[in-house]
Amino acid sequence: MYPTAPDHEKYAGDHDHHIPGHVPALSPHGAARVYAPPYVVSTVRSARHVGGEWSSGLCHCCDDPANCLITFFCPCITFGQIAEIVDQGSSSCAQKGTCYGILLSTTGLACLYSCFYRSKLRGQYDLEEAPCVDCLVHFCCATCALCQEYRELRSRGFDMGIGWEANMDRQRRGVTQAPIVAPGMTR
Secondary structure, three states: OOOOHHHHHHHEEOOOOOOOOOEEEEOOOOOEEEEOOOOOOOOOOOOOOOOEOOOOOOOOHHHOHHHHHHHHHOHHHHHHHHHHHHOOOOOOHHHHHHHHHHHHHHOOOHHHHHHHHHHHHHHHHOEOOOOOOHHHHHHHHHHHHHHHHHHHHHHOOOOOOOHHHHHHHHHHHOOOOOOOOOOOOOO
């Protein structure tokens, strides 16, 4: 990681004082020089969210099998939960879920309604418009899009089953969810 002793000349400065964090080194002439280790760039990314990136992929629906099944058979429930959080409690899960259900059963174009909430979610959390534009994602694979949005909000600390007000109450009291830990090595 650090250069060998003969290479210290490349990194040594002409300093006569000691700098914290630096190791003094002797030059071949016997004079003390300060050795500054090279700058090391960390490539470790935060386990939390990087601006612009979704916490999971569009087709990772089975990362949460229960939500996947609920969304497949009754997407209005998942949509209602997402809409309540994205709207910050200005409308209830039941109201938005009912609207979605009516649009889905009468016109089949509930995807136009839900893509608006995907855009709003992306704007709130500075997420990229990926893999394509929001309306196309919801038109082609609405179930996957709803599952991804649900997982995104859950990974940001929201308990999707209790609604906006209860989540805000938890934050005010200082109650947080345990962090999601990636599974380590197993034997």
